[in-house]
Amino acid sequence: xxxxxxxxxxxxxxxxxxxxxxxxxxxxxxxxxxxxxxxxxxxxxxxxxxxxxxxxxxxxxxxxxxxxxxxxxxxxxxxxxxxxxxxxxxxxxxxxxxxxxxxxxxxxxxxxxxxxxxxxxxxxxxxxxxxxxxxxxxxxxxxxxxxxxxxxxxxxxxxxxxxxxxxxxxxxxxxxxxxxxxxxxxxxxxxxxxxxxxxxxxxxxxxxxxxxxxxxxxxxxxxxxxxxxxxxx
Ligand SMILES: [Zn+2]
Numbered sequence: 001x002x003x004x005x006x007x008x009x010x011x012x013x014x015x016x017x018x019x020x021x022x023x024x025x026x027x028x029x030x031x032x033x034x035x036x037x038x039x040x041x042x043x044x045x046x047x048x049x050x051x052x053x054x055x056x057x058x059x060x061x062x063x064x065x066x067x068x069x070x071x072x073x074x075x076x077x078x079x080x081x082x083x084x085x086x087x088x089x090x091x092x093x094x095x096x097x098x099x100x101x102x103x104x105x106x107x108x109x110x111x112x113x114x115x116x117x118x119x120x121x122x123x124x125x126x127x128x129x130x131x132x133x134x135x136x137x138x139x140x141x142x143x144x145x146x147x148x149x150x151x152x153x154x155x156x157x158x159x160x161x162x163x164x165x166x167x168x169x170x171x172x173x174x175x176x177x178x179x180x181x182x183x184x185x186x187x188x189x190x191x192x193x194x195x196x197x198x199x200x201x202x203x204x205x206x207x208x209x210x211x212x213x214x215x216x217x218x219x220x221x222x223x224x225x226x227x228x229x230x231x232x233x
Contacts, residue, residue, distance in 0.1 A: 021086045021095055022079040033094045034083065039102070042080055043073040045230055048110050055202065055230060063209045064216060065223050066194065067112050070230035071103045074201050080229050084200055088136045096136060096200075099228055100143030107148065107226075116224065117193040119145040119152050122211055123159040123182070140228055141198045150196070156186045157215065171204065178206050182214040192220035201229040 018027045022038035047053035047069040052060075055068040072080045083099065086092040107113050121137035129135060138154055145152040161181050169177060184190060195215055197208060202225075212223040 021092055022083055033092075033098050038079050038083075043075065043078070044106075045070050045073055047230070048107055055205075055225075055227075058202075058205050059209060059225070062205070063212045063223075065212055065225055066115075067224040068226070069107070069110075070202060070227045071099075071106060072229045074229035074231040084136075084229060087139065088132075088200065091134065093134070093139045096139030097143040100140040101147050103140070103226070103228060104144045104147030112224070113148060115194050115222075116148070116150055116196045118156075118190070119148070119150050119196045119198055120157055120215075121152070121154060122197060122199040122207060123154070123157055125159045125162045127162055128159075137199050140200060144198060144226075153189065156184060156189045157211065158183050158185055171206075178210040180210075181207070182211045184214055184218055187218045190215060190218045190221055194222040194224065197223060197225045199225075199227045201231055202227040203231040203233060 018032075019025065020027050020031070020033075020035035020038055022034050025035055025037075027035055045053075047055055053069065055070055056065070059065055059068055074080055074084075083095050087095040119141055121135060121141035124132065124135045135154075138152075141152055159181055160183055197211055197215075199208060202208060208225050208227075212225065215221050215223050
């Protein structure tokens with residue numbers, strides 16, 4: 001049996017080559033999901049090393065958060081867009097798991113991470129969840145939280161409404177669109193906790209802002225925000 005498997009491996013790889021989800025090139029035997037070249041050329045923001053970084057500036061005056069950081073810049077047509085598209089629309093969950101791990105490793109030595117009690121992925125509405133079958137932010141968050149040794153909570157906050165595409169809306173329209181979109185279902189769990197919200201990509205920050213506001217109504221809560229990618233508006 002073993003002999004048969006070894007004999008068939010090259011044929012199998014010829015028929016089903018293991019391709020990088022970023023660039024489409026064939027992966028080496030020591031690579032999985034994303035090739036080393038893609039990983040090493042993804043545009044890091046290094047926001048976690050910057051005091052009052054652009055992400056924190058974006059949210060300043062809108063919502064009272066502790067910290068915000070993102071790992072990569074989101075470039076239209078870039079590898080990160082390709083990867084997030086694969087995760088979200090082709091259910092390639094291995095992409096979320098791998099990038100979540102890299103993100104966690106990047107933040108391991110950041111001092112404020114020690115203060116985080118719970119990681120919460122931005123939830124999808126029931127209808128969206130039914131349609132898509134899974135939440136891409138949970139996928140990233142599971143791996144991220146596990147590698148930071150933090151509990152992941154996917155039940156304490158729910159999304160009540162499906163928000164229409166934000167792309168062509170003004171800032172006021174966008175805020176109206178997500179207003180009252182989130183509800184905390186178990187306030188006792190979140191009371192006096194520092195919650196880290198995680199999402200795949202941030203553009204305007206309206207969704208994250210609304211979710212953070214819902215949590216901040218609970219007694220003694222603090223909120224920090226992390227996203228895998230940061231789109232420049
Ligand atoms: Zn690649």
